[in-house]
Amino acid sequence: xxxxxxxxLTKTYxxxxxxxxxxxxxxxxxxxxxxLIGPDGAGKTTLFRLLTTLLTPxxxxxxxxxxxxxxxxxxxxxxxxxxPGRFSLYSDLTVKENLQFFATLFDTTIEENYHxxxxxxxxxxxxxxxxxxxxxxxxxxxxALSCALIHKPKLLFLDEPTTGIDPVSRxxxxxxxxxxxxxxxxxxxxxxxxxxxxxxxxIAFIDNGHILNIESPENIITNYKQNLFAVKSEKxxxxxxxxxxxxxxxxxxxxxxxxxxxxxxxxxQLKEYLVQNDFKEIDIKKIDPNIEDCFIEEIRVISQHNRxxxxx
Amino acid sequence: MHHKKKNNTKIFKQFGAFIRxxxxxxxxxxxxxxxxxxxxxxxxxxxxxxxxNELKNANIMVVNQASSIESKEIxxxxxxxxxxxxxxxxxxxxxxxxxxxxxxxxxxxxxxENFGRAxxxxxxxxxxxxxxxxxxxKTIINYINAIIGDYQLTELNKNGTKMPFTIxxxxxxxxxxxxxxxxxxxxxxxxxxxxxxxxxxxxxSVVREKEFGSFEVLLVSPLRPILVLISKALPYFxxxxxxxxxxxxxxxxxLGVPLKGSVFLLMAESMLFILTCLTxxxxxxxxxxxxxxAMLLSMMGMLLxxxxxxxxxxxxxxxxxFYQWLANIVPAKWYFIVVKDIMLKGVGFxxxxxxxxxxxxxxITLTALSLLKFKKRMQ
Numbered sequence: 305x306x307x308x309x310x311x312x313l314t315k316t317y318x319x320x321x322x323x324x325x326x327x328x329x330x331x332x333x334x335x336x337x338x339x340l341i342g343p344d345g346a347g348k349t350t351l352f353r354l355l356t357t358l359l360t361p362x363x364x365x366x367x368x369x370x371x372x373x374x375x376x377x378x379x380x381x382x383x384x385x386x387x388p389g390r391f392s393l394y395s396d397l398t399v400k401e402n403l404q405f406f407a408t409l410f411d412t413t414i415e416e417n418y419h420x421x422x423x424x425x426x427x428x429x430x431x432x433x434x435x436x437x438x439x440x441x442x443x444x445x446x447x448a449l450s451c452a453l454i455h456k457p458k459l460l461f462l463d464e465p466t467t468g469i470d471p472v473s474r475x476x477x478x479x480x481x482x483x484x485x486x487x488x489x490x491x492x493x494x495x496x497x498x499x500x501x502x503x504x505x506x507i508a509f510i511d512n513g514h515i516l517n518i519e520s521p522e523n524i525i526t527n528y529k530q531n532l533f534a535v536k537s538e539k540x541x542x543x544x545x546x547x548x549x550x551x552x553x554x555x556x557x558x559x560x561x562x563x564x565x566x567x568x569x570x571x572x573q574l575k576e577y578l579v580q581n582d583f584k585e586i587d588i589k590k591i592d593p594n595i596e597d598c599f600i601e602e603i604r605v606i607s608q609h610n611r612x613x614x615x616x
Numbered sequence: 617m618h619h620k621k622k623n624n625t626k627i628f629k630q631f632g633a634f635i636r637x638x639x640x641x642x643x644x645x646x647x648x649x650x651x652x653x654x655x656x657x658x659x660x661x662x663x664x665x666x667x668x669n670e671l672k673n674a675n676i677m678v679v680n681q682a683s684s685i686e687s688k689e690i691x692x693x694x695x696x697x698x699x700x701x702x703x704x705x706x707x708x709x710x711x712x713x714x715x716x717x718x719x720x721x722x723x724x725x726x727x728x729e730n731f732g733r734a735x736x737x738x739x740x741x742x743x744x745x746x747x748x749x750x751x752x753x754k755t756i757i758n759y760i761n762a763i764i765g766d767y768q769l770t771e772l773n774k775n776g777t778k779m780p781f782t783i784x785x786x787x788x789x790x791x792x793x794x795x796x797x798x799x800x801x802x803x804x805x806x807x808x809x810x811x812x813x814x815x816x817x818x819x820x821s822v823v824r825e826k827e828f829g830s831f832e833v834l835l836v837s838p839l840r841p842i843l844v845l846i847s848k849a850l851p852y853f854x855x856x857x858x859x860x861x862x863x864x865x866x867x868x869x870x871l872g873v874p875l876k877g878s879v880f881l882l883m884a885e886s887m888l889f890i891l892t893c894l895t896x897x898x899x900x901x902x903x904x905x906x907x908x909x910a911m912l913l914s915m916m917g918m919l920l921x922x923x924x925x926x927x928x929x930x931x932x933x934x935x936x937x938f939y940q941w942l943a944n945i946v947p948a949k950w951y952f953i954v955v956k957d958i959m960l961k962g963v964g965f966x967x968x969x970x971x972x973x974x975x976x977x978x979x980i981t982l983t984a985l986s987l988l989k990f991k992k993r994m995q
Contacts, residue, residue: 357836381838397637405637409633474991
């Protein structure tokens with residue numbers, strides 16, 4: 305049985321004026337960490353709310369743990385764990401009280417499933433009598449995760465669990481998720497950070513309400529067929545402008561101190577062009593793509609495809 | 617059967633945890649506590665004391681058109697009392713209204729031309745009071761009446777059993793002919809305070825969860841949505857009831873408002889009214905998405921009509937028919953009648969069953985409505 309199965313799911317807002325999700329299809333296997341990767345406003349939270357039965361779709365259907373998201377919403381609510389994007393615990397309750405409340409709500413006790421949350425909870429335990437509102441961002445997320453996990457759900461929905469927290473806590477949280485995956489808990493997680501995609505078993509790129517590609521991070525990188533270069537010079541802004549004008553450029557964008565450029569040619573042609581245009585200290589190297597390069601390439605292909613349709 | 621029993625204990629536990637959480641919210645939020653307990657106390661004291669001010673040295677005017685011995689004697693008696701200061705004494709009543717308007721005097725005592733023993737048995741003293749402050753006006757009337765009554769009694773004693781003549785006091789009130797008694801305010805304030813506390817706080821406490829996102833988590837949990845509503849309402853029911861007892865104790869022992877009727881009947885009726893207010897709060901919470909909106913809704917939707925249409929500040933009888941009709945859908949109007957009748961008149965259930973039925977009907981309708989409006993989802 306697929307843990308999540310989505311068929312042609314469409315969701316619009318404002319009476320159809322805003323298309324949040326357009327004909328989505330995807331399936332999630334048992335005990336995998338499935339990542340939904342996309343920028344803000346791509347439709348990630350909408351998809352979470354549909355799957356957690358908080359919203360109903362306009363078209364299509366989806367099954368979560370074999371239950372229909374519209375018909376059997378009560379059964380789904382009984383059995384999944386959900387952590388919304390916003391911090392959603394009670395800031396005027398202490399750490400311990402929050403955890404206790406959610407344990408009772410799900411008809412369990414902290415002791416019963418302590419082994420699941422042990423790793424993260426140990427880190428916040430010194431502050432267990434502190435009000436949740438006075439915790440740091442990372443601590444809050446760890447507490448929220450503990451609360452979502454306390455009833456040992458078969459499936460865990462985590463909507464941007466790492467947004468707004470420090471890099472160290474992000475690593476902590478991902479290590480936690482890996483461990484939960486080994487416990488047999490399926491995790492459906494979203495993130496706007498491309499670098500976190502590699503921590504998932506499989507990822508789906510989502511942009512503007514469309515799912516672009518569903519693959520394992522390794523395969524996504526292997527499947528990248530373009531010639532990708534990292535370019536640097538003394539004039540970064542002008543360099544980006546010049547790269548856009550270069551006839552052999554397929555795509556170019558800033559990436560840290562470098563510019564990444566997808567070329568329909570080799571690096572010598574590019575170097576020649578840049579020298580002609582008075583650029584100095586030129587540094588060009590062929591690189592392997594990272595997940596973000598793959599994502600940008602996917603978007604380029606899709607928009608080119610759409611332009612083709614529009615022009616035809 | 618066994619499964620069902622287990623299910624029941626589960627619901628009971630969830631319920632208990634939820635209610636404990638609600639009490640934490642209330643007792644840890646200073647603002648809520650302030651609104652809940654300090655505000656009612658302050659309002660009761662403010663309204664109560666502002667309106668039951670003792671009368672001392674009120675400026676009055678005497679218009680003596682008679683110049684008889686009797687008029688002189690009564691004027692002296694009034695002057696001698698600690699309650700009045702005769703600010704002006706004139707022989708005609710031309711400027712009376714101007715003085716009252718200017719606020720120079722609170723009341724005017726007029727002895728007509730033919731006042732006095734010589735003119736016969738029936739004599740009338742005219743008393744004009746300024747009615748914008750009904751309490752003071754009422755006190756003045758009582759005191760002047762008492763002074764004149766006392767004067768008559770002395771005269772009676774002087775003359776043995778034969779009363780030489782009688783004096784009537786003819787009262788006219790300017791600016792507020794419908795005299796509102798001071799005691800009437802307390803039941804009104806009770807109704808208003810209950811409305812603020814129950815409706816606003818319940819609405820805000822539900823909407824706060826929506827705003828902070830915890831409502832999403834509660835929805836995606838095994839907790840039945842109806843249980844969320846009950847769990848939200850119950851703590852506020854208990855707190856409101858505690859509040860009511862404090863208010864009633866304060867009214868009785870600090871302000872001296874009598875409680876003539878049955879305490880139990882008053883409590884039972886108050887519980888019903890608290891329920892009505894709670895259901896209003898729940899209804900508003902299903903409409904509002906932010907705390908600010910919830911607050912506005914309950915203030916505009918409840919507080920304003922309560923002040924305007926309950927009849928304790930602005931007499932309903934003087935309002936246009938449309939407003940009188942509108943007042944009927946304001947629950948506080950009915951509760952005000954009930955409290956007034958029980959506290960001040962001391963009536964039993966037989967006299968207020970109609971108001972009780974109306975409040976009950978409203979509660980049932982509102983409960984049904986808020987259950988219907990309660991969203992099991994987010995959209």
